[in-house]
Amino acid sequence: MTYKEQVDRSRLPRHVAIIMDGNGRWAKQQGEMRVFGHQNGVTAVRQTAEAAAEIGVEYVTLYAFSTENWNRPKEEVDALMQLLVHTIHEETKTLNENDIRLETIGDTNSLPESCRRELLEAIENTKNNKRMALVLALSYSSRWEITEATRKIAEDVQQGKIKPAEIGSDTINDYLCTAKYPEPELLIRTSGEHRVSNFLLWQIAYSEFYFTDTLWPDFNKEEFYKALVDYQKRERRFGQTSEQVLKTS
């Protein structure tokens, strides 16, 4: 039986977040430059988006470029930005065919102008698509996001829009880039690394983690469904006891 057939469609995560890692190592294994790995990572993005949309996942957030990734060699950063422009341009049609809307989180103002323009255009051209949101985390890091949110909350307090006593965890949620998304039930990281690398720290408080040794360019539909099958074997307790959870489910 394929993994796709094993997925229980009545218990799908609504939101899956993915740390796409291992492009550089994949390229090295082939005796190629790191950029070659990034280029081949695009295939995995396409496969993952299609797999998620086909099965009925509503939101997929992909960690595509972190705040810290700006510190990589300039040639690699430039190549990644070029690849982004090119890919977004090429894929808009496929996104529309699959009824997927493109969205973004992160410090998009720090992206090169060409990149930002292409991104905004694709977001505009796909905004009415209903089946799934594909959210690209670009120039994103959780500490940057939380810092920005804190600043905005402070400004709103100063302007009298909210009172300090009214600030609750929902308030903080509302000021994050992810305000309109449900929390990811599942977080996947490829390439055998077991760390979060500044991704969605607030939002993954109760996410299930799935790690695979597969390098990102080799990730595909069945790998995605395998992660869903594994997720569905878990018992999510949210701090309660197993007995409590079983009684209410």
Ligand code: IPE
């Ligand atoms: C992930 O692959 C892609 C980005 C971070 C942009 P890496 O480039 O981190 O690949 P490794 O981890 O060096 O193999």
Ligand code: IPE
């Ligand atoms: C995390 O991968 C960021 C993205 C996938 C965009 P990195 O390869 O940059 O993370 P570290 O350096 O291994 O923590």
Ligand code: MG
């Ligand atoms: Mg990496």
